[in-house]
Amino acid sequence: MSFDVVAANYDQEFTQHPIGLWLRQRIQARLAQLFSAGDVVLEIGCGTGEDAIWLAQRGIKVVATDASPMMLEITQRKVSSLGLDDFVTCRLLDLNQLPLWKESLRFNGVFSNFGPINCTERYSDLADFLMRHLQSGAKLGFGVMSPFCLWESVWHSLHLDFKTAFRRLKKQQLVTFADGTQFLVYYPSVKRLMNAFMPHFKKLGVMGLGVWVPPSDIFGVLERHPRLLRLSYWLERQTAAYWPFRTWADHYWLEMAYV
Numbered sequence: 001m002s003f004d005v006v007a008a009n010y011d012q013e014f015t016q017h018p019i020g021l022w023l024r025q026r027i028q029a030r031l032a033q034l035f036s037a038g039d040v041v042l043e044i045g046c047g048t049g050e051d052a053i054w055l056a057q058r059g060i061k062v063v064a065t066d067a068s069p070m071m072l073e074i075t076q077r078k079v080s081s082l083g084l085d086d087f088v089t090c091r092l093l094d095l096n097q098l099p100l101w102k103e104s105l106r107f108n109g110v111f112s113n114f115g116p117i118n119c120t121e122r123y124s125d126l127a128d129f130l131m132r133h134l135q136s137g138a139k140l141g142f143g144v145m146s147p148f149c150l151w152e153s154v155w156h157s158l159h160l161d162f163k164t165a166f167r168r169l170k171k172q173q174l175v176t177f178a179d180g181t182q183f184l185v186y187y188p189s190v191k192r193l194m195n196a197f198m199p200h201f202k203k204l205g206v207m208g209l210g211v212w213v214p215p216s217d218i219f220g221v222l223e224r225h226p227r228l229l230r231l232s233y234w235l236e237r238q239t240a241a242y243w244p245f246r247t248w249a250d251h252y253w254l255e256m257a258y259v
C-alpha cells in the first residue's frame with residue numbers, strides 16, 4: 001500500500017512537528033466534545049495511532065483502522081508499549097474496499113483525521129457502510145483536505161507555481177511518493193460529502209484547520225518567524241469557525257450526527 005513508504009517517517013516529519021502538534025490539539029479538543037469515556041469509536045485512516053491513543057488514555061475504546069499495514073504496525077507497537085491493548089484494537093480497513101469488512105460491532109461514533117477521506121470518492125458507499133456500523137445518535141468527525149486552501153494558493157502563486165497553487169481544483173490528483181508509488185487524491189467540498197450522507201446524517205458544524213497556519217509542506221515558512229506563527233495561531237482561533245475561513249483551509253473538520 002502506497003502509504004507504507006511514508007509510515008516510518010510520518011511521526012518525525014508531521015506528528016512531532018510543533019505546528020503539526022498544535023493542529024492536532026485543535027482536533028483533539030473537538031474529539032473530546034464528540035466522545036466520552038465508555039464509548040466505542042471507529043477511526044478511519046488512523047495512521048500512526050496518535051488520536052486513538054489520546055482517546056484511549058481518556059477511557060474511550062477505539063477500533064483503529066487503516067489501509068496501510070505499516071501504519072497499523074506502528075500504531076500497534078505504540079499501543080502495546082503504553083499498555084493500552086484493552087482500549088485500542090488495530091484492524092485493516094481500506095475505504096475503497098469496504099465490503100471486505102466483516103466485523104458486526106456497532107460504534108458510538110466514527111472519526112478520521114488529516115485526510116484519509118480524500119483517498120476515496122465513494123462517499124455514498126461510506127455513508128451506507130457507516131449506517132450499518134453506527135448506533136443511532138452516533139457522532140462523526142471528519143478532517144478532510146479542502147478544495148481551496150488560501151495559504152497554498154497565495155504562496156505558490158507568489159512563486160509563480162500555478163500548477164501547485166490550484167492543484168485542488170482538479171477533480172482528482174495523482175500523487176507520487178518518493179519511491180515512485182502513486183495514489184489518487186480527491187478534494188470533496190462539504191456540500192458534496194453532505195449530499196452523499198443526507199438524509200440519514202445531519203450536519204452539526206464545520207471548522208477550518210490550517211486557515212492561517214500553512215500546510216505541512218510549507219510549515220517552514222512560518223517556523224522561522226515565531227511572532228508571525230503566534231499571530232497565525234491567534235487568527236486561526238478567532239476565524240476558523242466562520243465563513244469563508246472554515247473551508248478556505250488546508251483541511252476542514254466536518255461534524256455530523258447519525259439520525
Ligand SMILES: C[S@@+](CC[C@H](N)C(=O)[O-])C[C@H]1O[C@@H](n2cnc3c(N)ncnc32)[C@H](O)[C@@H]1O
Nearest residue numbers: 003045046047067068094095096113114116119
Ligand atoms: C495523512 S495520513 C493521516 C493519519 C492519521 N489520521 C493522523 O491523524 O495522523 C492519511 C492516512 O490515511 C490512510 N489511507 C490512505 N488511503 C486509505 C484508504 N483507501 N483507506 C483507509 N485508509 C487510507 C493512510 O494509510 C494514512 O495512514
